[in-house]
Amino acid sequence: MHKKRFSIIGMMMLVFILFPVHALAVDYSISEVTIDAQVNADGTVEVRENHTYEFEDDFNGITREIVPKEGTSIQNFTGFENDSELEVERDGDLYQIFRGGDDETITIELRYEILDAVEKFEDGAEFYWPFFDDRNESEYEDMTISVSPPALSEETDFVGYDEAYKTGTVQNDGTVLFEMGLVPEGTNGDIRVVFDADLFPALTQQDGTIREELAGEKDRLDNEAIAFAARQDTGSSIGNGLIPAAGALLLAMTAWAWNRARKTKQQAKPADGAFFVPKQKMSIPATLYFTKSSILTPAVTAAALMELVRKKRIEQLSEEKFRLIDRKTEFDHEAALIELLFDKAGDGEFFETKDLENYTKNELNHASYNESITAWQQDVAAEVKQHELYGRHPLLRWTVGFIGLALFASAVFFGIMDLLPLMFFSMLLGICFVAFCFYSPTTYDGHVIRAEWKQLRAAMENLDEAEWNRLTQDEKMRAFAYVLGADEKSKNHSTQSFTNAYSESAFADFGVFYNPVLLTGIFVAANSSTTASASGTGSVSSGGGVGGGGGGSGAF
Known part of the structure; x- marks a missing residue:
């Protein structure tokens, strides 16, 4: 009995080794996500998230990872569909919301509270939070995050990082609306909102101010964006000359090689x-x-x-x-x-x-x-x-190999500069040049x-x-x-x-x-006899969000 049990366990382990987890994953997309964060006067934040999933096969539910930043905690996590509460299981920072089905579109509402999420300073109270980070393995096709004050905030200020940069606007009541749109998987998007300090009388006030620091962050991000745009223009100019030149050289070398081989074959x-x-x-x-x-x-x-x-x-x-x-x-x-x-x-x-x-x-x-x-x-x-x-042609091989490696390096540069078409063609040409090494x-x-x-x-x-x-x-x-x-x-x-x-x-x-x-x-x-015989034969991650916080979404 024990041997049979160990055999079954061994077969299961072999299946998971041979077939990656992604191959067994549910096929889905997240078409829309809205997150409403209501900041309360006592420093807690009540969050309601609506996730619209489009499944293309059988599924058992969705997952939501919420990693609280240092000094905060998550409480009272629940899941609903059309106001009907769903079963939820928690494993550390991962929540499983059970809702089975087959090839359908569903919208799940998640509710939870963030404790100790607001810090009060002399000139304002700050809510600084990562609702997702680079651990997220799902793409959000359309994401909107709103952060509302406990009452009218006349001097609301904010800044968004990475995917949230330049996506926010202040509403009439002081609410900040971040309309991010498409958010790729594996990206960060911290948000930082400052409300009037007098809206949080129960919170202990820390020494110092926050708005000046926020203004400095805005200037820094703007300067980085300007510098990035300048580098992007330079990279685009270089790539628009480099890629056609490399392509023309590759065509010329291919034509030369083909013509030479044809003549040699005819002579022989x-x-x-x-x-x-x-x-x-x-x-x-x-x-x-x-x-x-x-x-x-x-x-x-x-x-x-x-x-x-x-x-x-x-x-x-x-x-x-x-x-x-x-x-x-x-x-x-x-x-x-x-x-x-x-x-x-x-x-x-x-x-x-x-x-x-x-x-x-x-x-x-x-x-x-x-x-x-x-x-x-x-x-x-x-x-x-x-x-x-x-x-052999060693000189030709070394030359085209060097050009291929240079094009790979260029592809990395174009990728960093977010010049995706240039990155693609640079990588493609690099592969062709390296392949030419084996000519x-x-x-x-x-x-x-x-x-x-x-x-x-x-x-x-x-x-x-x-x-x-x-x-x-x-x-x-x-x-x-x-x-x-x-x-x-x-x-x-x-x-x-x-x-x-x-x-x-x-x-x-x-x-x-x-x-x-x-x-x-x-x-x-x-050969038939011997061939037939022969043929018989977890990691720890660290988050990229502010204060170690962040998370993401998934399904099972």
Whole structure:
């Protein structure tokens, strides 16, 4: 019973690790928020908030985080819908208001009191509060906050920070109305309101004044806004020149690279003429890796086996039986294949196709088989790399990389300056320039290799027997091995037809029993068996609002 319980708990933990909380979150938007804060003569503030949520699926309720600033507290938190009280649960500073439903728009009213929220000075009483801060994970599409005095306040003053800056107006009774409109998630918006001091006779008066400090804050924010606007104009001027210039440079470099690659490819194209098998510049597996695909299929493994027969490192005794003649190989990948087939699957000297089947049927051998195949593939890739068939252009790479990083830095600057279109295009161009760092065009020799073997494949589809008979035995073996490995679907229709037509004349003197379907099939089965086996296998935050206060909204 205990084991079953621990298994269930483990599965639940795995689900939460693999699927982030956001993926399981309720889909909603908050279209409107109105907050009415009534400041009382005793220094308490009665708050009524109306949150309009638009849900697009099932939901259980909404959340409201209210983190009181230092020296204050929240009391009597309740939730209502159409004057009907809702169930509320509190977890620290987070309140859950339960109201389930499915794909609907609801308006929830929240009521609570803030204790000790007003400070009285010689020239006024201040309510300084963050109704939300950078911990908020929800966007408010339209937010309005009103702060009302206990009675008529003739000398009301105020200031708003961040999202509340320049959004407030004083009403006839001294109420301050902050019409913020759209408030993005993760932003601050502290408000600061000063009423007449004589409206709060019960509060203890502190030494000093507050209105002069408030005037200083207004001047500071205005000066910062002016300086920001000036920097924004400068950034806009720079960006309007930088982005088009960078875009033009990128287009010019792309056109240059494309034209150069096109010319190199045209120059490497072989002249039309008699059918021929290309000279041996790389092994057949490496040639297939380079000319066809870096994903080496079982057909390529079969071709690699036939290459060892051609090189007389292995003797083929029958369609299904091979004998190891010489372990001395030209390439590391040939040694890796011999080790897998003769040492692991075979008896060290002989290898039969059934040996590989029996070897891979045992699940204990799957890891060893996969390791050997991976090592073989890596050695094939290493051979291709040694031939340097892709251009490097280090100076070009360093140059475009530096330009890309400079554009990323510019994107950060434009983001800080709130120049979002310039930030987007700067980031986009930066990504393109950094991507250009990986520009490695195929060299002339590489194009020659690809063109020659492509011509071979095309010619062998309708090959005249007379032309085929003019080839040497070695050329015939290389041609067959290449076409065998190039069969992407591993059905070997082309190589089977060649075998039926030409195998007797091609391999009679070579001691080869050529059956492409059988050869490829044993590696397809081995890969399938081993692949199936292999496939089976909280933080503390600090608020950004005044006095450590703030909060936000959500749903569950």
